[in-house]
Amino acid sequence: MTDDSTQFDDAPISRRQFVRLSAATGGALALPGAAGATVTDERFGATYQYALNHTPEGYAVPTLVEFSDPSGVAAFEALDVGEAVHTTTEPTPAAYAKLTTAEARQVADLPTAETFSHSPGANPFWRLGYYPFGVFPEATRSVDFIDFDENLRGIRELESRHPDRMDAFVIGTGHGKYNYLSDRTDPREVLVVEVTNDVDDREAFEDKQKVMFSGSVHGDERAGTEACSRFIENLLRGEEPETATLLDDLALIFAYPNPDGWTARRPQYDSYGVPGATLHERGNYGGDTNRQFPIPGWIDPSHKPAEPLGTGLDGDSEPPDYVVEEVPDALDFVEHFREYENLTHGADFHGMLASEYFTQGLESHVQSTNDEHHDLAEMNRRIDDALTEEIDSWQTAGETQRALTGEFNPSVFGLSAVPEEAYDYSPSWEGIGYSGTGYMKDWMSQPEEWGCLDMTMMTMEMIYSNIAGGNVYDQARVDAQVRAYRTSIREIADHASTDVETEIETDGETLGYVTTDALTRTSDDLSFLDSDGRTVVNEEEYGTDVAASDRETVSFDVESGRHSMTVHPHAEPQGDHPVAGLADAALIAPDGEVVRDFELVSEDRVGGECCGMVTWNVTDPQAGEWTLVVANRFEAPTRLVARVSTMGTEGGGPNPDPVDAVGYQQRAYESSPFQYFEDLAGELDTDPVAYTVEEVARGEVSTDHLVVIHDDGRNDDAYLDALDTYVESGGNLVLTDTAANLLPALDSDLAAGVTADDVENRGRTYREPDRSDDENAYYVAHIGERNDDHPLLADSLDSQQLLWHIAGLGYATNKAPMTLVDREAFAATDAGVASVAGTTSGLVSAGSRTRAADDATGIHFVGSLLPPAHQREIHPFGMMSYGMTFFGHIVLMNTMGFEQVRTVDGEVVKRFGWDDFAVEVEDPLDLDFDRETDAPVYTAGQTTQQTITATTDDAGDAASDGRVADTVPDSWNVVEDYGDVAGVERLENGRQRVVFESVADGDVTYFAEAPDGLGSTGRYEFGPVEVDVDGEWRSVGGTGGTISVVGVGI
Structure with a gap:
């Protein structure tokens, strides 16, 4: 009953056979009824006859032939036909082979052949x-x-x-x-x-x-x-x-x-x-x-969540009709x-x-x-x-x-x-x-x-x-x-069947954390509950054929006022080739900006989430004509199908109604990131202690470690003074997420040197409900470049970067917030030592300011670990309270020197944490550079001129000493014969370092050609600028830039 149609033997086949058979199958089966021959025989089962008549002449159908007596097996073997031939006389005389139509006719001529069955x-x-x-x-x-x-x-x-x-x-x-x-x-x-x-x-x-x-x-x-x-x-x-x-x-x-x-x-x-x-x-x-599957958190409205409890999530109602049907x-x-x-x-x-x-x-x-x-x-x-x-x-x-x-x-x-x-x-x-x-x-x-x-x-x-x-x-x-x-x-x-337990050893030290109601989210907050507005979801599908190694575009219109848009480019079999293609892709907004792009080949993989491609989500999409560009990376044709889903709220406020969007009512929930600390109760020697901002301000903190995940109280002098006193009296302060905004407000010597301009809030923060989700937000919250020797990363895997999971907290992709600190400002502490555990976009995403290089106490910072839930996307099945990854959990425990001890059936198998705190001092550098790009958008193969200008004395000295470099995407061709290029180094992260000659005035210039291949359309990150400090290249935050490339003919 199956058709194993294209190809495949019981032994490895040659490439020539594979290409021949795959091409034959796809070409002849593009339309219903295409057939290499018309064959009828009363001994042919219905499915078998259909397979013969709906496959090309040379295609081999998996066939089971039953014979009236054992002589039929011998006669079949004498024909020497078919592929993957097997014969038996038990329990009945029979033969299996993959037969073409002509071969099936030959076997049918045997008088002992009784029945033919399709037998994949x-x-x-x-x-x-x-x-x-x-x-x-x-x-x-x-x-x-x-x-x-x-x-x-x-x-x-x-x-x-x-x-x-x-x-x-x-x-x-x-x-x-x-x-x-x-x-x-x-x-x-x-x-x-x-x-x-x-x-x-x-x-x-x-x-x-x-x-x-x-x-x-x-x-x-x-x-x-x-x-x-x-x-x-x-x-x-x-x-x-x-x-x-x-x-x-x-x-x-x-x-x-x-x-x-x-x-x-x-x-x-x-x-x-x-x-x-x-x-x-x-x-x-x-x-x-x-x-x-009906998970808590963000649900893409283009999906079809299957919740048997019904539209009311009560067990008494029926699921939406489209779910039951599809x-x-x-x-x-x-x-x-x-x-x-x-x-x-x-x-x-x-x-x-x-x-x-x-x-x-x-x-x-x-x-x-x-x-x-x-x-x-x-x-x-x-x-x-x-x-x-x-x-x-x-x-x-x-x-x-x-x-x-x-x-x-x-x-x-x-x-x-x-x-x-x-x-x-x-x-x-x-x-x-x-x-x-x-x-x-x-x-x-x-x-x-x-x-x-x-x-x-x-x-x-x-x-x-x-x-x-x-x-x-x-x-x-x-x-x-x-x-x-x-x-x-x-x-x-x-x-x-084993018993895995993990204790967190604190050596008697205690943990406190600062609470606020501002991070709590409940289903009662949602605007559609008190609105007569209506949520509208529109889904369309667009398709085009893409020739081998070619590029095609698909255009579609988006109405004004759309809340969000999902675009899923999907390559399918087409023409004379029955395999799904693989492609690079880019999504271009009506104003010409490349807002999303996908590169098929990364450093360690080929393909994305679905059939080699990707799904994009865009918040508040521009009204007008959008363009999807796909570049086929195979030497075979494919069919591009673009599924576009837009969602809008008509008079209903910022929150779409999930009943209108996907057919389910909203599940009641309360979400608070402080649940993480409550779940640590029983895991530590002493349960975590919750403090309000007011209690901190009154000097009531008595724990050895204090974790702050928000910047409430940033304008409360008593609160800020109490935090300064806590640090100066030997307390260990851990700042995560928007709590980094407290650094410029603190007067402690360990906090000095960071101004408000040095702290960047990427993406929407809990205090900015009207800010665009996409404004500098990240696909996910992560540490980009790791310093594997730093104690904050001790006993994490070299590949670990992700800090928390987005979907369960309501965040769609490209919406993850992070709070980051300028690297040079972070290093410029007036007391103690500064050290960087990791950077993201050249900015500090994890680091420490401690009293000494071998002292673990002071101020530690992690750019994103425990954000509040995000309610803008539909989330009918509730919301998580926190989504910290194992890596994020390790980092936070390491900020306090807590050791995680894993046992299996009572036997210790692994300890997580640093043994002796020791960091390399990050010497502050008074460095700043400006980047000048001759154009923001280029066509494929066009050349950009990049000029890096030192804007501080130390930066000028670094440039004149020839110790400055820029980082460039690997797909761009740096023109080494012009400008101030001394050399180009290939890096393991898929980028290249452009090293400059000494330039007395602190300006360096170079030229780079945009990629000219089929997959050139997209956004490319240039920078950050790097400076060689004692043989170590250090990135300078805020010196990066984005260039868009649009392929010719789009």
């Missing part, structure tokens, strides 16, 4: 119920990916063999793909499998701890399902002895969501809008299945998994394009306590250790990918086909470059009181398991993927 799948004889190599053969013995119906039947087979340890059942159906053969929609089953000892003892089952694995939320990312079904079989037949010993107390649950995306590969359905394209598809009928499988999934008790750990398996890591673990974007952070981190550490031992297998997989996929190989984009490491784990933004909303892992991880599951959960990504390359089946690669995910299942199950 891993096991060539699954339709016969014959499993000589296992129900789900190992990938090296399989002829293709596991088929949807093959999986259903195989799971039922295993259940019949092991009824005391396995239960399988259907929890619902998807919307279904339209069947061109039967002229109807085919809803298919959402399957769940439970594996444990005495599975039918439901009372005992309810009490057991449960671990869950989801294999196919994205239908074109096959590695998860391939691993899950094989793991189930191996476990039941005794080949996973370590996991089997856990099943008295542990139940494993396997879910197979998104049947639409899985079944899209069959010839009677369309895939990506192309009937008979025979490709697995990413999402379900309603779009991306992994954006449809995403029934997501609804059924949410409803079913809410019924489980003691569901504690799990993973949602995915696939990605190219990466320097073979497998990546992506942490959930949730509100996590200290223990929850460490539970997830320990689970990832175990997986990392186990997968690293599999080094040979994942390197082999990379080599296989290079041989198979030719122009789809990541080496074309400058990345090695062979991953550099087995595993990495991080939040999504750090790992694969994006953040978003509606993810399964986030819904399963959030607390139960928000309708979530409170699990230790993550997404796992597998390299080369994606639509790019046409879902090519290769035994070696799929085998490595299966083994990696089976190892992950094994480690997660074992980890779940």
Whole structure:
């Protein structure tokens, strides 16, 4: 019943075969009814005959032929036809092969040939119920990916063999793909499998701890399902002895969501809008299945959140009609998994394009306590250790990918086909470059009181398991993927059976924090509750074909007064090529500004969040004609589909009504970042102490450490004096978020030297409700450049940068606020020493002003950790109180010298924190530079002239000594023969350093050519200026600039 159409044998195929077959399939199947021949035979099953008649002449259809007697097998073998040939005489004489139409005719001429069936799948004889190599053969013995119906039947087979340890059942159906053969929609089953000892003892089952694995939320990312079904079989037949010993107390649950995306590969359905394209598809009928979960915080109005509690979130109402119609499988999934008790750990398996890591673990974007952070981190550490031992297998997989996929190989984009490491784990933004909303892992991880599951959960990504390359089946690669995910299942199950606890040792020291009601957000604050206004959501889809290695544009109009806009450029199969393209993209506003851009290839990956591309959110979009530019990076055509959703409020104030936007009423909530400190109660030797601004002003602070996350009281002299007294008397003051605005107001020697002009509030602050969200805000709050030797970053991973998760706090992407301090001003303390732990955009985002280089007390600063919730975007399912990442938690604990001690089953496995506080002194430099750019916008290939002028004496001295440089995007060509360029250095962060000759007057000039490739359109950051101080390059804050490039012909 499937069409494995394009290509793929049971052994690795050549690149020539791959390109030939993929081109043939896509070209002939572009329209319904396209056929290489018309063949009819009463022995041909209906689906098989349809496949023959709706594929090109040379296309090989997976075929099962049953014969009347064994002589038919010999006669078939004598024909020497077909690919991936397998024959059997048990339980009936039969042969499997991939046959072209002409070959099928030859076989049909055999008098003993009785029936012909379309038979896609891993096991060539699954339709016969014959499993000589296992129900789900190992990938090296399989002829293709596991088929949807093959999986259903195989799971039922295993259940019949092991009824005391396995239960399988259907929890619902998807919307279904339209069947061109039967002229109807085919809803298919959402399957769940439970594996444990005495599975039918439901009372005992309810009490057991449960671990869950989801294999196919994205239908074109096959590695998860391939691993899950094989793991189930191996476990039941005794080949996973370590996991089997856990099943008295542990139940494993396997879910197979998104049947639409899985079944899209069959010839009677369309895939990506192309009937008979025979490709697995990413999402379900309603779009991306992994954006449809009802999480607290920001919900993109273009998504379709599946909340079974109904429009009123009360359990008595029905979900919105469009949700019931379009995403029934997501609804059924949410409803079913809410019924489980003691569901504690799990993973949602995915696939990605190219990466320097073979497998990546992506942490959930949730509100996590200290223990929850460490539970997830320990689970990832175990997986990392186990997968690293599999080094040979994942390197082999990379080599296989290079041989198979030719122009789809990541080496074309400058990345090695062979991953550099087995595993990495991080939040999504750090790992694969994006953040978003509606993810399964986030819904399963959030607390139960928000309708979530409170699990230790993550997404796992597998390299080369994606639509790019046409879902090519290769035994070696799929085998490595299966083994990696089976190892992950094994480690997660074992980890779940352990007891992970983490204490925070303070050495008797105490923690206080300053509260304010100004950071509290409640659902009662929302303007639509007292308004007769109306929220309007408009969705449109625009499309154009993009030739190989070409550029195209799509234009669309946006009305005035729109609250927000979501733009999702999506590349789909087109023309004579049945794979989704990969592209660079840029979004240009009516005034010509490039407001969003996406570069396909980064330093360590290829692709973005969906089929290699990205989703953009724009607040208060300009009225007028917008332009989307896409540059195809493949030597093959693709189809660009741009989904544009705009939302506006008509007379309803700044807050859109979620009932109008997505069909759900607002869940009541109260959100306060101070919940973080309340959750630390019981974790420290002494519970944190809350102080009001007034109590601080009265001198009532008695704790060793005081954390301030806001600038309330900035005009209260008594409060400021009390903070000065606290620091001068030996207290340790920690300022985060907008509390940095207090630095200029403090008189303590450790605070001196920072003026109000030295503090930059990027993005909207809690005191500026009317300020544009996009004004200098960040995609996410992060430390850009780390000083790994600084004690504030002690025991964090080198890759960790993200400080807090945005979506659960109501922030859309590009809306994250940070408060940053000029680096030179920060270093200019009149007492003690200043040291920088990290910078963002050349400004200090983490640093310390301490009494001495070996004294941990004084004033510490972190630019963003605990912002208040952001209520401007729709958030019908409530709001988190805080979203601090594990990295942010480590940094904050390090500001106070607290040590986190992780134990597993009572044994200490890891300590987090610095042993001895020691910093390198950041000597202040009286440096300032101006940047002059000859134009703000350039066309592709045009040359910019950059002039850097010293505006202080020390800056002039630095320039005249030849110790000044500028930093430039790597894609720009610096013209070294002109200007004051002494040399150009390539940096590891994907940029280049332009070093200048000595210039007596303190001015330096250079020229750089804009990129001229298809992906040139976009915004480029120049700077900051750097100065060489004792052999170390130090950036000068406030010296950067942005240049826009618009491709020729736009």
